[in-house]
Amino acid sequence: MGTVSFASSSPEETRALGEALGRVLQEGDFVGLLGDLGAGKTELARGIARGVGIRDEDVTSPTFSIVHQHHGRIRLTHADLYRLTGPADLDGTGFHELRDGPGATLVEWVDRVPxxxxxxxxxxxxxxxxxxxxxxxxxxxxxxSEHLLQRWKDELLARAG
Ligand SMILES: Nc1ncnc2c1ncn2[C@@H]1O[C@H](COP(=O)(O)OP(=O)(O)O)[C@@H](O)[C@H]1O
Ligand SMILES: [Mg+2]
Known part of the structure; x- marks a missing residue:
């Protein structure tokens, strides 16, 4: 469906973009983050968490435990699949149950596991x-996801204006 690009010129701006997305995130939404190491996935994830109403210092790359759960305005499941090599690696982590339960899901390196x-x-x-x-x-x-993108753009416009 749609494609849109946003430019960021600082870590703070990336967090602010994420915060706007977090504010409009609803139960059932799924957001996958992709990009090389150091691209800013975790910075963006922290902003999203802040927008959901989660203390962003609690949000680190959940590399060691694969999946973390946070509670703000809604529940946010945050996963990092960097270390995974295939779909079987997600078995037993609780990821699918959390993803399909109440709340929204945010996944770094999402395409490691199709x-x-x-x-x-x-x-x-x-x-x-x-x-x-x-x-x-x-x-x-x-x-x-198209509706989520529309709400995100509206939120950015509302904050700019
Ligand atoms: N515009 C920007 N947006 C996000 N991060 C940036 C930006 N400019 C510089 N950085 C730096 O890039 C790094 C991104 O790290 P991180 O978010 O952990 O990446 P990833 O999770 O993708 O590996 C941080 O050190 C951050 O300060
Ligand atoms: Mg990261």
């Missing part, structure tokens, strides 16, 4: 374009 994302998901690819510059390329794959 079945991690539902068919209708938002994906955000972070591109390291210069020392402090990043491009966020956002794609949607169904009506739910």
């Amino acid at each position: 079945r991690a994302a539902p068919p209708d998901a938002m994906r955000i690819v972070l591109l390291d374009t210069a020392e402090n510059a990043r491009e966020l390329v956002v794609t949607t794959s169904g009506p739910r």
Whole structure:
């Protein structure tokens, strides 16, 4: 479905973009983050968590435990699949149960495991374009994620105006 790009010129701006997304995130939404190490996935995830009403210092890359659960305005399941090599690696982590339960889901390195994302998901690819510059390329794959993208754009406009 849709593709939109946002430019960021600092870590703070990436967090602010994430915060706007977190504010409009609803139960059932799924957001996958992609990009090289150091691209800013965790910075963005912290902003999203802040927008959901979670203390962002609690949000680190959950590399060692794979999946973390946070509670704010809604429940947020945060996973990092960096260390995984295949779908079987998610068995026994509780990931699918959390993803399909109440709340929203945020997954770093989502495409390491093809079945991690539902068919209708938002994906955000972070591109390291210069020392402090990043491009966020956002794609949607169904009506739910398209609606989330629309709410995010509306929220950014409302905050700018
Ligand atoms: N515009 C920007 N947006 C996000 N991070 C940035 C930006 N400019 C510089 N950085 C730096 O890039 C690094 C991103 O790290 P992190 O979010 O942990 O990446 P990842 O989780 O993708 O490996 C941080 O050190 C951050 O300060
Ligand atoms: Mg990270």
